Amino acid sequence: MKLSHKFVKNIPDTLENGVVYVSMDYSTAIHKCCCGCGNEIVTPLSPTDWKLSFDGETISLYPSIGNWSLPCQSHYWITDNEVEWASRWTKRQIERGRIEEEQDKEKYYGKKKRRSIFGFFKK
Ligand SMILES: [Zn+2]
Known part of the structure; x- marks a missing residue:
């Protein structure tokens, strides 16, 4: 599954599926859960939360995104705008x-x- 990304100043009220919004002002990335359940996943960027890398064309988030508190329990990596599904924990x-x-x-x-x-x- 391919994602796209948008660098934004403020996080928009409604999020598109398959888009990772990145706000440097708020040190936060947000996207809709990649399983399609519609939940919004907030990944704060900090030395102890997620790290974002940008190679000029695509973004990656490290570490993986584990939505344990959601019913879908999705677990995946976002690497070079690509969703890689990981095993459930x-x-x-x-x-x-x-x-x-x-x-x-x-x-x-x-x-x-x-x-x-x-x-x-x-x-
Ligand atoms: Zn989900």
């Missing part, structure tokens, strides 16, 4: 991914700024 993998994400954020932001939404993993 098991509950265990999702949990491990979240813990790793938390550790990354902790390393980056320091322990004091730990986000409380992840608190339930700390026992």
Whole structure:
């Protein structure tokens, strides 16, 4: 599946299917879930969230996009404007991914700024 991208200043109210909108002002990319379910997927760009690369023609997002909180549970990579489907994760993998994400954020932001939404993993 081929995507296109648009660099925008503000995120538009209605999103087209198959378009990744990138706002440098807001350090955010947003697109409609590639499975076609219509949910809007927001990928913040930051050292601990997603990284966007642009080669002049196509964009890539790193790491993969895992929509675990959606009913479709889609998991895919966006590489050079191409959707590469990845395997669904098991509950265990999702949990491990979240813990790793938390550790990354902790390393980056320091322990004091730990986000409380992840608190339930700390026992
Ligand atoms: Zn979906």
